[in-house]
Amino acid sequence: MLPPHLRSLLSPREIQYFNEYSDLLQSYSQDFDLTAFLDPPKTLFVEVIAREDCGDLFTDEGVVTIQRGNRYHLKSTDAEPLLREGTVELVHEEEEEGGV
Numbered sequence: 001m002l003p004p005h006l007r008s009l010l011s012p013r014e015i016q017y018f019n020e021y022s023d024l025l026q027s028y029s030q031d032f033d034l035t036a037f038l039d040p041p042k043t044l045f046v047e048v049i050a051r052e053d054c055g056d057l058f059t060d061e062g063v064v065t066i067q068r069g070n071r072y073h074l075k076s077t078d079a080e081p082l083l084r085e086g087t088v089e090l091v092h093e094e095e096e097e098g099g100v
Helices: 012-028 076-085 093-097
Strands: 045-050 055-059 062-066 071-075 088-090
Touching (some): 045 076, 055 071, 055 076, 062 071, 071 076
Antiparallel strands (some): 045 071, 055 062
C-alpha cells in the first residue's frame, strides 16, 4: 500500500506501476519469504544436515543426493533454498565441538 504522502507526489502512471509491481511481488512471494537471507553469506561454504530426503541437488561441482540425517558441505548459495524450505538445517560450530 502506497502511503498517502507519497501518492500525492506520483503521477497516475507511477501509481499504476507501483500497484502492478506490488501485486506481482505479492503473488511471487506467496511461495517463500523474500526478506529471508537478505545479508550476504559470511562464508562461501556451510555445513548442513538433511531433515528429510529431497533427492538430487545440482551444483556447480556436480550432483549431490540429499538424504535425511546426512551432513553436507555445500556452497551457501546452493544451501540457501533448502534452508528456506526447511529441508536442511545449519550445523552450528557449537554442535561440532560438543560432538553432536
